[in-house]
Amino acid sequence: MKLPKPxxxxxxxxxxxxxxxxxxxxxxxxxxxLPPVAALWEELLPFFPTRPASASNPFSASEGxxxxxxxxxxxxxxxxxxxxxxxxxxxxxxxxxxxxSVATGDAxxxxxxxxxxxxxxxxxxxxxxxxxxxxxxxxxxxxxxAEEEEEEKAAEPTAQVPDAGGRGSQETEVLSxxxxxxxxxxxQKENEEGVSxxxxxxxxxxxxxxxxxxxxxxxxEKIVEARNESHLHWxxxxxxxxxxxxxxxxxxxxxxxxxxxxxxxxxxxxxxxSVNPSxxxxxxxxxxxxxxxxHEAMLLCSNTSIRDPSARPSQAQEPFLQLNSPxxxxxxxxxxxxxxxxxxxxxxxxQDLLYDLDSNIFDGLNLMSLAxxxxxxxxxxxxxxxxxxxxxxxxxxSTSLTNSNCTFDGTNLxxxxxxxxxxxxxxxxxxxxxxxxHGALECHQVFHDHTYHLQSGVPEATSETFTWTGKSQxxxxxxxxxxxxxxxxxxxxxxxxxxxxxxEIVHMPxxxxxxxxxxxxxxxxxxxxxxxxxxRGKNKVAAQNCRKRKLDIILNLEDDICNLQAKKEALKSExxxxxxxINTMRQKLYDLYHNVLxxxxxxxxxxxxxxxxxxxxxxxxxxxxVPKELVSxxxxxxxxxxxxxxx
DNA sequence: AACCTCTGTCATCGC
DNA sequence: CAGCGATGACAGAGG
Numbered sequence: 149m150k151l152p153k154p155x156x157x158x159x160x161x162x163x164x165x166x167x168x169x170x171x172x173x174x175x176x177x178x179x180x181x182l183p184p185v186a187a188l189w190e191e192l193l194p195f196f197p198t199r200p201a202s203a204s205n206p207f208s209a210s211e212g213x214x215x216x217x218x219x220x221x222x223x224x225x226x227x228x229x230x231x232x233x234x235x236x237x238x239x240x241x242x243x244x245x246x247x248x249s250v251a252t253g254d255a256x257x258x259x260x261x262x263x264x265x266x267x268x269x270x271x272x273x274x275x276x277x278x279x280x281x282x283x284x285x286x287x288x289x290x291x292x293x294a295e296e297e298e299e300e301k302a303a304e305p306t307a308q309v310p311d312a313g314g315r316g317s318q319e320t321e322v323l324s325x326x327x328x329x330x331x332x333x334x335x336q337k338e339n340e341e342g343v344s345x346x347x348x349x350x351x352x353x354x355x356x357x358x359x360x361x362x363x364x365x366x367x368x369e370k371i372v373e374a375r376n377e378s379h380l381h382w383x384x385x386x387x388x389x390x391x392x393x394x395x396x397x398x399x400x401x402x403x404x405x406x407x408x409x410x411x412x413x414x415x416x417x418x419x420x421x422s423v424n425p426s427x428x429x430x431x432x433x434x435x436x437x438x439x440x441x442x443h444e445a446m447l448l449c450s451n452t453s454i455r456d457p458s459a460r461p462s463q464a465q466e467p468f469l470q471l472n473s474p475x476x477x478x479x480x481x482x483x484x485x486x487x488x489x490x491x492x493x494x495x496x497x498x499q500d501l502l503y504d505l506d507s508n509i510f511d512g513l514n515l516m517s518l519a520x521x522x523x524x525x526x527x528x529x530x531x532x533x534x535x536x537x538x539x540x541x542x543x544x545x546s547t548s549l550t551n552s553n554c555t556f557d558g559t560n561l562x563x564x565x566x567x568x569x570x571x572x573x574x575x576x577x578x579x580x581x582x583x584x585x586h587g588a589l590e591c592h593q594v595f596h597d598h599t600y601h602l603q604s605g606v607p608e609a610t611s612e613t614f615t616w617t618g619k620s621q622x623x624x625x626x627x628x629x630x631x632x633x634x635x636x637x638x639x640x641x642x643x644x645x646x647x648x649x650x651x652e653i654v655h656m657p658x659x660x661x662x663x664x665x666x667x668x669x670x671x672x673x674x675x676x677x678x679x680x681x682x683x684r685g686k687n688k689v690a691a692q693n694c695r696k697r698k699l700d701i702i703l704n705l706e707d708d709i710c711n712l713q714a715k716k717e718a719l720k721s722e723x724x725x726x727x728x729x730i731n732t733m734r735q736k737l738y739d740l741y742h743n744v745l746x747x748x749x750x751x752x753x754x755x756x757x758x759x760x761x762x763x764x765x766x767x768x769x770x771x772x773x774v775p776k777e778l779v780s781x782x783x784x785x786x787x788x789x790x791x792x793x794x795x
Numbered sequence: 796a797a798c799c800t801c802t803g804t805c806a807t808c809g810c
Numbered sequence: 811c812a813g814c815g816a817t818g819a820c821a822g823a824g825g
Binding site: 658683686687689690691693694695697698 | 813815816817818
Binding site for chain 2: 635636683684687688691692695
């Protein structure tokens with residue numbers, strides 16, 4: 149029978165990963181332990197593009213999607229385990245391997261990953277799993293004998309789906325490596341050659357199966373061990389789609405049961421509902437059939453009602469990269485609405501603000517992604533919840549630095565040229581009152597006029613009329629009073645019979661002043677006094693302007709303090725919201741963790757006690773299911789890699 | 796009387 | 811070099 153082109157060769161594995169992510173099983177568990185996955189496969193399979201038309205049941209071996217000889221290995225392994233009297237009856241190949249390796253005390257090399265310490269651990273786990281029980285009503289009465297029979301049948305030659313350079317070749321290689329001692333690379337190279345490789349692998353498998361049936365028990369055990377080893381290698385690579393089918397088909401009591409979306413772990417549902425509480429039905433079919441990326445798929449439930457995915461096709465792809473992009477921060481967080489306007493985001497702290505936020509928040513996201521096994525992209529979706537209160541686009545009404553016009557250069561200050569601050573004439577500013585401000589948030593926008601009017605030619609701007617405080621007011625009020633108290637210079641000028649007023653002397657232009665001195669006959673003392681009066685007068689105005697500028701600088705600095713404090717408060721509020729979101733995510737992670745562990749079943753269908761097993765995330769991206777005793781006893785490095793998935 | 800603020804003045808610097 | 815503005819420092823007036 150000519151088999152169709154393996155559809156996983158054209159992106160099927162991506163669909164697999166997408167599906168696993170959708171069902172919240174990014175952690176690569178032993179999938180045969182998870183009946184809902186099989187159910188989900190059954191439901192989602194029609195949406196894969198090149199699914200063979202004849203394969204109405206992908207789990208059926210008769211359609212060419214049959215099981216590999218891995219399953220007989222499992223059967224024999226189970227048989228051995230049962231013969232060893234291990235109380236914990238494994239339901240999966242991995243469990244069988246674990247129990248077998250422990251019970252046989254093979255603690256070295258590949259088999260001894262658990263170590264001797266694992267013996268009691270697994271035993272306890274098995275007992276506790278039996279004792280811990282869970283729901284006895286869910287107990288599956290799956291006789292091992294029937295399973296073994298089925299697996300023995302599965303030892304028959306089955307057509308291996310060719311997969312040029314794919315996982316099929318790896319399996320073929322695995323199956324034949326013990327009997328033929330074929331080099332991996334050469335085998336893979338052969339498989340890449342197409343039909344000839346397919347025929348070769350088939351012949352090798354036949355030979356091995358013949359060996360399996362005809363070999364002695366010792367040989368069979370060696371083969372089992374070899375397969376266990378190869379299974380480790382195989383699991384080191386990844387979990388192929390066909391393997392999934394085979395494992396699922398090895399447990400017919402699970403493969404066809406309970407096909408419903410409800411079997412999907414609640415993680416995705418919670419995510420979608422959190423994004424849009426009104427949307428309760430997850431359109432998984434749409435998510436899959438559209439061949440969307442994971443980000444969009446997880447947002448489909450909300451995109452249909454909230455956003456138009458086509459409106460921002462690029463935003464959904466690399467939000468984190470865009471977020472760190474200094475060019476378009478408003479695009480960086482399209483769905484988030486932090487309480488800062490986009491322009492203010494640029495104006496205020498700009499990239500530093502975003503960087504600080506990113507380093508805190510998205511480090512947290514990345515950490516969470518590490519902890520959960522979800523990508524930061526997926527984790528980030530949780531923060532797009534509209535009810536999270538985290539908003540990047542919501543307007544943040546604060547006085548910005550740009551409005552403060554904190555420019556202290558001489559041009560804006562108007563210092564050069566001797567300008568008076570016009571508003572100061574009409575608005576008496578009590579600096580002590582303003583200085584009493586200690587960063588209260590109710591600080592107002594202060595418009596400081598830094599322009600100082602020219603003194604020259606402006607008689608009202610003289611020292612006598614300048615209404616600053618105290619003495620100046622007294623002086624200005626006595627301008628036209630002949631009995632007013634004269635200033636010292638006025639008194640001196642009056643005593644020296646200077647024919648000009650002090651105001652004229654001070655504010656007269658230099659040329660006019662010089663010509664005036666030349667036109668009148670004046671003694672040297674008079675000229676000296678006139679020059680001193682002019683000098684002191686000008687210096688007095690200059691001192692006033694200087695003090696005014698100094699005051700304005702102080703006021704501007706206080707405004708800056710006010711603005712910065714307001715921003716600080718806003719950032720604190722923002723941080724609080726992010727912390728809430730992180731806590732929400734942490735709780736979801738906790739729930740997901742227990743949800744995954746609760747889906748594990750022992751041989752009697754009872755849930756595995758989550759208190760005895762743990763998901764261990766290693767640095768290389770693998771996720772291990774290990775007994776907690778091993779984790780706590782510090783044998784992490786000896787823990788066998790039950791399953792792994794590489795992102 | 797002590798303290799503070801305001802103002803004027805001087806000395807100095809830089810343009 | 812003179813003129814001028816800016817500014818620190820000081821002193822006196824006034825509160």
